[in-house]
Amino acid sequence: MTDIVPQLVDWYDREQRDLPWRRPDVSPWQVLVSEFMLQQTPVARVEPVWRAWVARWPTPSATAAASAADVLRAWGKLGYPRRAKRLHECATVIATDFGDAVPSDVETLLTLPGIGAYTARAVACFAYRRRVPVVDTNVRRVVARAVHGRADAAPSSSPRDLADVEALLPDEALAPKFSIALMELGATVCTARAPRCASCPLSVCAWRSRGFPASTAPARRVQRYAGTDRQVRGRLLDVLRGRDSPVTRAELDVVWLSDTAQRDRALDSLLVDGLVEQTADGRFALAGEGD
DNA sequence: CACTCGTGGGG
DNA sequence: TCCCCAAGAGT
Known part of the structure; x- marks a missing residue:
């Protein structure tokens, strides 16, 4: 070659x-x-x-x-x-x-x-x-x-x-x-x-040389985002990034009203991941806030 | 190995 | 509009 x-x-x-x-x-x-x-x-x-x-x-x-x-x-x-x-x-x-x-x-x-x-x-x-x-x-x-x-x-x-x-x-x-x-x-x-083959060095x-044969791979599963736990996590974290002191549960709850079980699961996963912490009085903040 | 985990710009 | 996907890692 x-x-x-x-x-x-x-x-x-x-x-x-x-x-x-x-x-x-x-x-x-x-x-x-x-x-x-x-x-x-x-x-x-x-x-x-x-x-x-x-x-x-x-x-x-x-x-x-x-x-x-x-x-x-x-x-x-x-x-x-x-x-x-x-x-x-x-x-x-x-x-x-x-x-x-x-x-x-x-x-x-x-x-x-x-x-x-x-x-x-x-x-x-x-x-x-x-x-x-x-x-x-x-x-x-x-x-x-x-x-x-x-x-x-x-x-x-x-x-x-x-x-x-x-x-x-x-x-x-x-x-x-x-x-x-x-x-x-x-x-x-x-x-x-859309590869730009005309510009390839x-x-x-x-x-x-084989005539650009099409992909034979099975179509990849689409990575949906809307409605997923990831979207809920993103919204919760976005609230906490914008605040420098702990927020109440109610202030987080408003970002996801359609499925409260999913909202709870997302918040719990953020706690498990160590991205969010809960204060002694039950409020929430970014992990390490105040350190 | 299949699945999860954010976000937003371009086709 | 909707869908694809962008210098991956961890479980």
Whole structure:
């Protein structure tokens, strides 16, 4: 197969987006913060929150010193607030157990809260220039198309995905740029819907050479949102983010009147997740309010 | 492995 | 309008 490395790297040099966490003066911790925020949240929404976040809390220890409630407020409406809680926990572990320095090896990173297979490799590669395969949804889609000639990635099978990318990965000097370029291609050209193949820098693509066969994967279950517990949790948390002192149960109840059992279940799950706490007098607040 | 967990912009 | 889905992780 034609070597895609120079094609991809040259394209990235020309076309890369100017994202703040890619700049050379950004610390490993700040890269890690960006990776937490980018888990399932689009770049455009992350950017302003990341800027404010790293200006306010530039290090793990600074983040750990903040209250959980302030962390949840700074997270704002990025979604999946458990990520904010895990980021706070991650900062605490790094500050206390690792001398305020983000670990650089994948194995250690994987032991930290909120860091899984993707984020561990992204930090090792992008923050520490390690030659490790970085596999996210964009990379899996690009490899499925360009290498395997399929419209979509197969359901995630980590070992095989890692091996696929490992086979493409150049030497250490070029590996980080290659991996970020692969992700960038998937994010801006080889997109899930309406890929812009006319703008693709790859001279060889198995999917194209096979005539763009349609997806054979069974239609994915739609991820409904309206009416789910997640929506109720979102509304409850939105009330608490806007208040700096505990609120009564009645003030929370008004956000979801149609199904009181569901509302109770959602509030209970927020307590279980440690995102919300109940005061001695029975009112509710963001976890860690007042810490 | 299947499922849960927020939010909002674009096709 | 409605639906898809966006740099995943944990259970």
